[in-house]
Amino acid sequence: MAEAKLSSGLFAGTHFNRKRFAADFARFQECPPPTTAAAAAPSAPSSEKKRKRKSKAKAKKSKKKREDAAAGSDVVEGFNVFKGLADKKLGVESEKVETSKDEDEEVIRRRKEIEREIERAAILRKRFDIHISGQNVPAPLESFEELVSRYGCDSKLFKNLSELRFQEPTPIQRQTIPILLSGRECFACAPTGSGKTLAFLFPILMKIKPGSKGGVRAVILCPTRELAAQTVRECKKLAKRKKYYIKLMTKDLSKSGNFKDMHCDILVSTPLRLDHAVRKKGLDLSSVEYLVLDESDKLFELGFVEVIDSVVAACSNPSIIRSLFSATLPDSIEALARTIMHDAVRVIVGRKNSASSLIKQKLIFAGTEKGKLIALRQSFQESLNPPVLIFVQNKDRAKELYKELAFDDVRADVIHSDLTEQQRLDAVDNLRAGKTWVLIATEVIARGMDFKGLNCVINYDFPESAAAYIHRIGRCGRAGRSGEAITFFTEEDKPFLRNIANVLTSSGCEVPSWIMALPKLKRKKHRVERDPISTLPDED
Numbered sequence: 001m002a003e004a005k006l007s008s009g010l011f012a013g014t015h016f017n018r019k020r021f022a023a024d025f026a027r028f029q030e031c032p033p034p035t036t037a038a039a040a041a042p043s044a045p046s047s048e049k050k051r052k053r054k055s056k057a058k059a060k061k062s063k064k065k066r067e068d069a070a071a072g073s074d075v076v077e078g079f080n081v082f083k084g085l086a087d088k089k090l091g092v093e094s095e096k097v098e099t100s101k102d103e104d105e106e107v108i109r110r111r112k113e114i115e116r117e118i119e120r121a122a123i124l125r126k127r128f129d130i131h132i133s134g135q136n137v138p139a140p141l142e143s144f145e146e147l148v149s150r151y152g153c154d155s156k157l158f159k160n161l162s163e164l165r166f167q168e169p170t171p172i173q174r175q176t177i178p179i180l181l182s183g184r185e186c187f188a189c190a191p192t193g194s195g196k197t198l199a200f201l202f203p204i205l206m207k208i209k210p211g212s213k214g215g216v217r218a219v220i221l222c223p224t225r226e227l228a229a230q231t232v233r234e235c236k237k238l239a240k241r242k243k244y245y246i247k248l249m250t251k252d253l254s255k256s257g258n259f260k261d262m263h264c265d266i267l268v269s270t271p272l273r274l275d276h277a278v279r280k281k282g283l284d285l286s287s288v289e290y291l292v293l294d295e296s297d298k299l300f301e302l303g304f305v306e307v308i309d310s311v312v313a314a315c316s317n318p319s320i321i322r323s324l325f326s327a328t329l330p331d332s333i334e335a336l337a338r339t340i341m342h343d344a345v346r347v348i349v350g351r352k353n354s355a356s357s358l359i360k361q362k363l364i365f366a367g368t369e370k371g372k373l374i375a376l377r378q379s380f381q382e383s384l385n386p387p388v389l390i391f392v393q394n395k396d397r398a399k400e401l402y403k404e405l406a407f408d409d410v411r412a413d414v415i416h417s418d419l420t421e422q423q424r425l426d427a428v429d430n431l432r433a434g435k436t437w438v439l440i441a442t443e444v445i446a447r448g449m450d451f452k453g454l455n456c457v458i459n460y461d462f463p464e465s466a467a468a469y470i471h472r473i474g475r476c477g478r479a480g481r482s483g484e485a486i487t488f489f490t491e492e493d494k495p496f497l498r499n500i501a502n503v504l505t506s507s508g509c510e511v512p513s514w515i516m517a518l519p520k521l522k523r524k525k526h527r528v529e530r531d532p533i534s535t536l537p538d539e540d
């Protein structure tokens with residue numbers, strides 16, 4: 001019905017007079033319905049004519065085409081139009097070919113560029129003795145300028161580098177800064193005094209916005225208070241002119257801090273203090289974007305593991321970037337750390353767990369405890385090249401040696417865990433300022449402390465492990481300067497001598513062949529009961 005309506009509507013006003021054309025109409029009615037076969041068969045004679053006509057016309061056309069082609073340009077408009085169209089069509093086709101050719105060339109060009117970049121990165125890594133493992137590791141920095149060109153470093157931050165007279169990045173900085181800036185986690189192991197602090201601080205400063213109110217954005221964990229205080233100082237120097245809130249977790253802050261209202265972008269702490277603040281004072285670490293474990297192997301040592309675990313758990317931001325830095329990274333610690341890290345890149349500068357090649361190392365046989373004191377006095381008489389740092393086994397021995405040296409005309413001081421925080425900081429500052437010539441110390445300042453001008457480290461007491469040795473002697477020979485390390489040993493130390501001798505040989509220092517022939521000790525730690533340090537004759 002709708003169809004009828006539609007057709008009547010369409011034909012409205014048209015009148016077909018069936019009576020007038022009745023005969024014609026009848027003829028049309030008689031015609032069989034046209035089918036393809038029927039259309040061809042009954043009209044065979046006429047179609048034969050048509051076919052002949054068609055082939056004649058075709059022959060004429062092709063003759064004309066040949067003539068036109070021979071004439072060159074004299075073509076009909078229609079043909080020209082089609083030719084144009086054909087050309088256009090052809091153009092699209094050839095454009096397609098061209099485009100895909102261009103695309104291919106672009107892919108090849110890009111691939112070659114990537115290959116060149118990979119090659120350049122490999123050359124740089126070889127040149128700076130950088131060893132990496134991990135997928136798609138960003139190329140090392142060729143210069144600090146690349147922080148601007150590649151990563152858009154803020155001009156004020158960049159200026160701070162030149163004000164600190166840092167002209168070239170150190171090898172560890174060259175590789176770990178791009179890694180952290182590209183949002184990757186990493187384990188980094190590089191010699192003492194090779195600029196690891198800047199390597200983890202600078203990417204943080206570049207990435208987080210200063211003066212945020214959204215909670216702590218970066219946490220740096222250090223094993224000792226002295227190192228934490230030093231890291232805050234370094235961070236403030238690097239962040240000069242920028243309004244970052246950089247905080248040291250002091251004892252007071254940890255115990256009575258109002259963390260809800262605290263403005264803090266970067267927080268530096270020892271593990272226990274931070275853990276206390278989190279568990280007892282409600283410090284929220286859920287917005288932390290960067291977590292650094294400096295001197296990571298020390299942090300993971302027995303006693304700290306649970307605390308570190310709890311801090312790592314409190315930093316619950318799923319997109320957090322964690323990094324581990326140290327001059328020594330035992331395989332066991334690396335394996336442990338891997339369990340909490342995601343797609344981490346491993347970066348080793350030089351040889352893993354080796355001493356800085358800038359330090360001249362010596363082993364001196366002193367026979368007995370008394371022999372050590374004599375040897376020390378003798379070496380002071382021959383050539384005292386202050387400032388000097390002397391390491392002893394514990395705080396009692398530090399006090400004993402301090403008493404002995406007080407008799408001599410040497411400006412000596414002592415640092416150990418019985419002193420107040422301020423006394424400890426003063427002792428470090430006095431050595432740095434040259435007010436003290438000789439500082440007697442326990443392990444508290446063996447790691448991370450930066451005494452730029454320190455000339456000599458004396459291991460009065462044999463270190464308890466190869467790692468302890470590397471960190472102790474690493475207080476000198478920093479930032480490209482040379483240093484000297486003297487290690488006394490007695491009969492009791494002989495079983496552990498070979499372990500330390502290996503560190504000497506791997507950094508190119510000479511060791512008597514009889515020491516190298518000693519058996520290696522399987523035990524990792526060397527702890528010896530020693531006679532007190534005294535010049536007084538024994539009572540028995």
Ligand SMILES: Nc1ncnc2c1ncn2[C@@H]1O[C@H](COP(=O)(O)OP(=O)(O)OP(=O)(O)O)[C@@H](O)[C@H]1O
Nearest residue numbers: 166168169170192193194195196197327448450479
């Ligand atoms: N690119 C640089 N150019 C020159 N000096 C630098 C550069 N980067 C850092 N330094 C300086 O090198 C010294 C050692 O740096 P840092 O304390 O970071 O060493 P480290 O590798 O952390 O040593 P450790 O393993 O003993 O902790 C510091 O005085 C620091 O200011």
